Amino acid sequence: ASTLGASAAEHGRYFGTAIAAGRLSNSQYSTIAGREFNMITPENEMKWDTTEPSQNNFQYGNAEQIVSFASSRGIRVRGHALAWHAQQPGWTNGMSGSTLRNAMLNHVTQVATHFRGRIYSWDVVNEAFADDGRGSRRDSNLQRTGNDWIEAAFRAARSADPNAKLCYNDYNTDNWNDAKTQAVYNMVRDFKSRGVPIDCVGLQSHFTGGSSYPSNYRTTLSSFAALGVDVQITELDITNANATAYANTVRDCYAVARCNGITVWGVRDSDSWRSNESPLLFDGNGNKKSAYNSVLSAL
Ligand code: XIL
Numbered sequence: 001a002s003t004l005g006a007s008a009a010e011h012g013r014y015f016g017t018a019i020a021a022g023r024l025s026n027s028q029y030s031t032i033a034g035r036e037f038n039m040i041t042p043e044n045e046m047k048w049d050t051t052e053p054s055q056n057n058f059q060y061g062n063a064e065q066i067v068s069f070a071s072s073r074g075i076r077v078r079g080h081a082l083a084w085h086a087q088q089p090g091w092t093n094g095m096s097g098s099t100l101r102n103a104m105l106n107h108v109t110q111v112a113t114h115f116r117g118r119i120y121s122w123d124v125v126n127e128a129f130a131d132d133g134r135g136s137r138r139d140s141n142l143q144r145t146g147n148d149w150i151e152a153a154f155r156a157a158r159s160a161d162p163n164a165k166l167c168y169n170d171y172n173t174d175n176w177n178d179a180k181t182q183a184v185y186n187m188v189r190d191f192k193s194r195g196v197p198i199d200c201v202g203l204q205s206h207f208t209g210g211s212s213y214p215s216n217y218r219t220t221l222s223s224f225a226a227l228g229v230d231v232q233i234t235e236l237d238i239t240n241a242n243a244t245a246y247a248n249t250v251r252d253c254y255a256v257a258r259c260n261g262i263t264v265w266g267v268r269d270s271d272s273w274r275s276n277e278s279p280l281l282f283d284g285n286g287n288k289k290s291a292y293n294s295v296l297s298a299l
Contacts, residue, residue, distance in 0.1 A: 135183030169202030
């Protein structure tokens, strides 16, 4: 096959990208997006600050733009992200305790209900663990509503959209030996053992150089999968688009039956949140980079 999405499909996987609604009018951008990818994640448009700018006033216009771009092309959508410490609307600032908890659960319910039946998988909770080397939960306003806020969010999402796969998504969970990876693993194992509805784990995989792709990445993927969840690589980008690290990442996913897809975090380097690191598969002029070829041949 001659595109990322078609190659992945030959292996029963998808290959996706993050999309920004404001860039869809750029024809180079939308042409590449529509040609190469068969999964789309809205980069910012489904986040709490965008979808509920004032409490109980839901705004879906930007998200719907992306969803219709996708659905008109037969491209599926990963929803991102229902509950997260970042990109919260200002009105949550003074909230805490059950007031904040209920606002968060209402948000999860409303947004997942609005998009019911149209989302392949939701990042229900994003980045809830700390980088402290001890596997702690991240201290956040949501965490301070009680340690069970994550499972409460998953239960609300399941009720709202029973057919979407529900994922826990995080970064720095790539190296199997890291305390953060182990902490997420233990949470997922606990959720599975207690019947908390979780279907997948998302590894963002923002690699900061060829060397930050860990040699035990495949072990991480297969260990999560062995818990009975799908594994998705959700926000892949690699400093200077190291071609070897890209190919290794893709091969590791393909080696694990339940690693069902890969998403890169943007189309061209100029679209990237890390644009100064040129971490994507297309350059700022829309040309395929060597990492593109290494991914395509790894697929
Ligand atoms: C980033 C977007 O790419 C930026 O446009 C935005 O300014 C900040 O958020 N982890 C995530 C993503 O889960 O939502 C983040 O996206 C990148 C890190």
